[in-house]
Amino acid sequence: GAVVSQHPSRVICKSGTSVKIECRSLDFQATTMFWYRQFPKQSLMLMATSNEGSKATYEQGVEKDKFLINHASLTLSTLTVTSAHPEDSSFYICSVWASGNEAFFGQGTRLTVV
Amino acid sequence: GNSVTQMEGPVTLSEEAFLTINCTYTATGYPSLFWYVQYPGEGLQLLLKATKADDKGSNKGFEATYRKETTSFHLEKGSVQVSDSAVYFCALTPGGYQKVTFGTGTKLQVIP
Numbered sequence: 001g002a003v004v005s006q007h008p009s010r011v012i013c014k015s016g017t018s019v020k021i022e023c024r025s026l027d028f029q030a031t032t033m034f035w036y037r038q039f040p041k042q043s044l045m046l047m048a049t050s051n052e053g054s055k056a057t058y059e060q061g062v063e064k065d066k067f068l069i070n071h072a073s074l075t076l077s078t079l080t081v082t083s084a085h086p087e088d089s090s091f092y093i094c095s096v097w098a099s100g101n102e103a104f105f106g107q108g109t110r111l112t113v114v
Numbered sequence: 115g116n117s118v119t120q121m122e123g124p125v126t127l128s129e130e131a132f133l134t135i136n137c138t139y140t141a142t143g144y145p146s147l148f149w150y151v152q153y154p155g156e157g158l159q160l161l162l163k164a165t166k167a168d169d170k171g172s173n174k175g176f177e178a179t180y181r182k183e184t185t186s187f188h189l190e191k192g193s194v195q196v197s198d199s200a201v202y203f204c205a206l207t208p209g210g211y212q213k214v215t216f217g218t219g220t221k222l223q224v225i226p
Contacts, residue, residue, distance in 0.1 A: 043218045
């Protein structure tokens, strides 16, 4: 089955710096990838839909200039948290659909901004 | 819009007890329904799914039946183990290649 690899699994950064998170589809090509965010003790909320070769589609309330998404190839999407602040600390997870039947999720990235 | 409501946790059970986690949904049409599990420190894993009314998804002793008439997809297991301790998410999607809408998650703790 499809395997989605996300890197890094954990990252700690200083306030004001930027952090890049990678999401790779290992088994097949994905024209669309999804980025979710999970706040502590809460559910996962969709942040944006990453589209290969075009601009990402952001959900209402998500700052596109803060959360930069690049989907440069059919197997890689990146999420860059720019000028990170402590309130950006969260669990970020990407998702890829395989054959329209099942959504596979990456391992997630725990971001801590200090 | 679509939404998923699941019972709040945490749920604490003794080993070999019966488990039920309630899940109801609101959606137009005929969404696909899922249960995902998140073990401590890990990402999401698909536990089971059902794509049409009256379908029963099952895996690792867990079961859930797609009930269109009650818009429910309750998760059950007859005998839980300590290794089942995790957070369980009920979810839906209108169809393939679309966003997944999650419930708030239910933390299950199984004690020996």
